[in-house]
Amino acid sequence: MLTDVRWRTFLVVLTLVGAGAVFAGDWPQFGGPGRDNHSDEQGLMKEWPKDGPGIAWRVETAGIGYASVSVAGGRVFTQGIVNEVEQVIALDEKDGHTLWMIAAQPEAKPYKNGQGDGPRGTPTVDGDRVYAESGQGALSCHEVATGKIVWQRSLTKDFGGHVPGWGYSESPLVVGDWLIVTPGGKGGTLAALNKMTGETVWESKGVTQGAQYCSPQLAEIAGVKQIIQMARDSVFAVELATGKFLWEYKHANNGTANVCMPLIKGDYVFASSAYGTGGGLVHVTRDDQTWKVDEVYFEKRMANHHGGLVRVGDYIYGFGSRDLMCMNYMTGAIAWSDHSVGKGSIIAADGMLYLLGERREMALAEATHEAYREHGRFKLEDQNAPTWAHPVVANGRLYLRNEKQITAFDLKPALTERPSGDSRTISGS
Secondary structure, three states, rough: OHHHHHHHHHHHHHHHHOOOOOOOOOEEEOOOOOOOOOOOOOOOOOOOOOOOOOEEEEEEEEOOOOOEEEOOOOOEEEEEEOOOOEEEEEEEEEOEEEEEEEEOOOOOOOOOOOOOOOOOOOEEEEEOOEEEEEEEEEEEEOOOOOOOEEEEEOOOOOOOOOOOOOOOOOOOOEEEEEEEEEEOEEOEOOOEOOOOOOOOOEOOOOOOOOOOOOOOOEEEOOOEEEEEOOOOOOOEEOOOOOOEEEHHHHOOOOOOOOOOEEEOOOOOOEEOOOOOOOOOOOOOOEOOOOEEEEEEEOOOOOOOOOOOOEEEEEEEEEEEOOOOOEEEOOOOOEEEOOOOOOOOEEEEEOOOOEEEOOOOOOEEEEOOOOOOEEEEEEEEOOOOOOOOOOEEEEEOOEEEEOOOOEEEEOOOOHHOOHHHHOOOOEEEE
């Protein structure tokens, strides 16, 4: 069995095979290099000043939306509504100025919703191309350098998919020569496309449940490379090579919104959802062509809404039904819980947890099962919207999106000595 480090390396190499310059500290897709909410950064601050880390730059040009950012090759990518059009946006990593802004569908109405307008998915960078998915299901491939559209598809018109109640929210997954997306249509919940041309490779005809708000992942279980996704009715897997249905698990799904990407460790998969549901660990095995899914435990308190989970060593960290929790991955035993910043999102880097509460509080805590130990906290400006875009740690910086505002904070100790007034803010339209 692969160790955690070797498995993460395998995932990064396989998902980015054929890619160009993606540097060690980059965050080229939602969830980070391994799509597991981990940054490989080292040498970051272990204690924050009273007002938080120093600001490298801040922009107000990202438009309206809940898309997080991806960082690769010296650029920061996101999506947002600007001038009443959904735009794919590239910023300069150094100072945040806009390099290009492209409307994949300039004539289409932007996605709007009572819980917040704008695109939800984070662009995925693969070499000299970047892939984006709008709230209405417009899928586009762009040149990284210029933003020029290479090809376009529609999850609704081309695949018969249906826009979920709160909009398409996934971030596309690149695996080798393919792009994996979730139309949620009668032809298949999942589809694989040729990443260079957009042509359909396969559709998961054996599973046709509706799309929800989760992003697909690559795994290898029982020697079979597979795509794992959480949709309307279940967490399920299809064979990577063909899209053939392999197995599913229904206990962790609810009837309202299934959002959180499952955690995968070897042949064990942990899945969670909110709305009074909770989370369960299953052991997935195969006997010849027969797949078996055995539930190891189910913990109702680990009911994650849309902030995601992260595993560090033997423990899961994430916001459950009320508080931030630390739970043993294999046994379900809860080590501790703490209110922390309230319900929010989480990533891990350099032995620390980065915790972004939906009410605009950001905290730093130790990734330890011993107790909740906080090492700094600060507040973001109130922009009349919850902070639902997940935080990102890349190349010594912390990126936070607060509605149309994106801020890059310096996390390296030497960089925090910058005077508080030495930052750049770029205003948008």
